[in-house]
Amino acid sequence: MAIVADLHFDSVIDHLLHNTKGNLFSINELSRMGELRNGRSIRVAFNNKKMSEVGREQHDLSEPFTGGAFDILVEKFQIT
Numbered sequence: 001m002a003i004v005a006d007l008h009f010d011s012v013i014d015h016l017l018h019n020t021k022g023n024l025f026s027i028n029e030l031s032r033m034g035e036l037r038n039g040r041s042i043r044v045a046f047n048n049k050k051m052s053e054v055g056r057e058q059h060d061l062s063e064p065f066t067g068g069a070f071d072i073l074v075e076k077f078q079i080t
Contacts, residue, residue, distance in 0.1 A: 002033050003045060003073060024074040031070060045070035 006012050012029075020028050031046035043059065047067040054060040 003030055003070065006030060024077060025071075033066075 007030075016024070016028060016030055020026055024030065025046065027044065027046055031044055033043045033045060043063065043066060045066050047063060047070075049063040049067055051061075051064050054063055
């Protein structure tokens with residue numbers, strides 16, 4: 001939801017496209033959810049995690065879905 005909500009702001013889109021030069025398949029402001037002041041992130045949406053690779057904690061379990069959802073959103077953006 002945070003990714004979709006961010007994309008409702010033109011200023012966020014302009015900043016994102018300027019910094020990534022249109023390549024959203026990268027580590028960027030959109031893919032780092034819960035970014036902390038020192039540049040660390042709570043969750044990175046640009047990932048290739050598989051269920052067999054993550055732990056049993058709820059945040060770990062959400063990583064494969066988050067990565068897949070991010071890939072779909074970026075792919076949809078790039079084909080339109």
